Amino acid sequence: MNFKYKLFAYMFNFFKFFSFSRKDVFFILDKKSSFNGNSKFIKDELCKRGNFRYHCLSKEEFSFRQVKSLSSIIKKIFTLLNFFFIKPYKLSKSKYVFLNDNFFPLAYMNFKKDVIIFQLWHAPGAFKKFGISVVQDKNLKDLIKLSNNNVYLSVSSKNVSEFYQEAFGVSKDKILNFGVPRIDYYFDKKYNNENNKKHIRGNLEKKYPEIKGKKIILYAPTFREHEKKNKDILNNFDFNRFNACLGDEFSLIFKSHPKIKTPSIEGGIDLTNYSDEKELLLISDILITDYSSLMIEFSILLKPIIFYPFDLYHYLKNERGFYFDYNKVPGPIAKNTNELVEIIKNNDFDFDLIKTFVKENYDFLDNNSSKRIVDFVLDSNKHSR
Known part of the structure; x- marks a missing residue:
């Protein structure tokens, strides 16, 4: 695996010597679809x-998954040539680099001092553990630290700074309290207004007329590291029971984590592939x-949240764990579908x-998190390494 990282880095280090005008902006993403976020x-x-001129790289281009046919192999070869030659060249011409995930080739890349590298991550706050907080292998920990050596990052609150410092292995002065760009969406009247909500709902109602006139419940579980446990997500949610009890008033939308492969769902609308999850959060009740x-x-929308950790013991013991006591989550905890139904029927929520x-x-x-970050990045003469 390190060979791929080093090859990309070596190509970058080579092209850097021929890049004299560096005003471009380069985005490094975990996957192409995540550009809709920060x-x-x-x-x-x-x-x-x-x-500015903008360039983008997706870590998906590293992968050989779903490469089965001859045509897909040929296509992948051209993708890799682009990845290891064209992308390092364009990155060498960039002065501003933004990431939303760890990118290990950075560990071997020698940037010029005036280049600003900014980690946007993909979520606010700190809930389940990530990064170095969950890595056991010392070599991988060292690689994460080295790849983040020159990276700045922003957090949503000073209360979570220490968790990000631990997860990314960065020094305290690299963590900035500017907020999370995607949160701007919910405070921007261009998006968060009644007409836009009606527009989003209207588009969904055209495809799923059964949601018309009903409140929307969004069920959005996250992935487990163990494939069998991912399958348990659907097995532990009784969609038929849920609809029998609440179907007259509510429509259930299911959006799983992109890493989870879900079969067809009876009794729920599967919007796992919906392009913008922020829209679903905005219209969900x-x-x-x-x-x-x-x-x-x-x-931040101050709407009810119900927690359904059917495998909490397993998750605590075998998966990531959390940065705070799970029992302190901001909503009621249900152990089964019947309890979920009762919580909703009783409207049992503590908004305080x-x-x-x-x-x-x-x-x-x-809606100024993006502005604060860009102000900092463009004033790069003060932050050059």
Whole structure:
């Protein structure tokens, strides 16, 4: 695996010597579809500031998954040539680099001192553990630290700074309290207004007329490291029972983590492949989740959240664990579908608990996170290494 990282880095280090005009912006993404998150809002803000050239790289291009036929092999060869030659060249011409995940070739890349590398990550707050917090292998820990050696990152609240410092292995001065760009969406009247919500709902109702006139419950579980446990997600949710009890008033939308392969669902609308999860959060009346960081995002809308950790003991023992006591989540915890139904029927929600949670996880409740980050990045003369 290190060979791929080093090859990319060596090509970059070579092209760097021939790159004299470096004004470009480069986005490094975990997957192409994730551009709708923080990266989009950073690009939108940069577009207001000047005429930059933008380039993008997806870590999916590293992978050989789904390469089965001869045509897909040929296509993959061209993708890899582009990845290991064209992309390093374009990156060498870039002055501003944004990531939303770890990118290990950075460990072997020698950037010029005026280049700013900014980690956007993909979630606010700190809920389930990630990065170095869950890695056991010392070599991998060292690789993560080395790849983040020159990286700045922003957090949603000073209360979570120490968790990000641990997870990324960075020094305290690299962590900035500017907020999370994608949160701007919920405070921007261009998006969060009644007409836009009606528009989003209207598009869904055309495809799924059964949701018309009903409140929307979004069930958004996260993935497990063990494949069998991912299959248990659907096995432990009684869609038929849920609809029999609540179907007259509510429609259930299911959106699993992209890493989970889900079969067809009876009794729920599967929107796992919906392109923009922020839209679903905006129009949903209730969120049901287990360990997903979406709940931190949804909390700022001050709408009910129900937690359904049917495998909590396993998750604590064998998976990632959490940065805080799970019993302190901002909503009721259900152990089975019957309890979920009763919580919803009884409207059993503590909104003061949600408000307190929001205060702990957000220092800024505005649509200026992208602006604060871009202000910092463009004022790069003060931050050059």
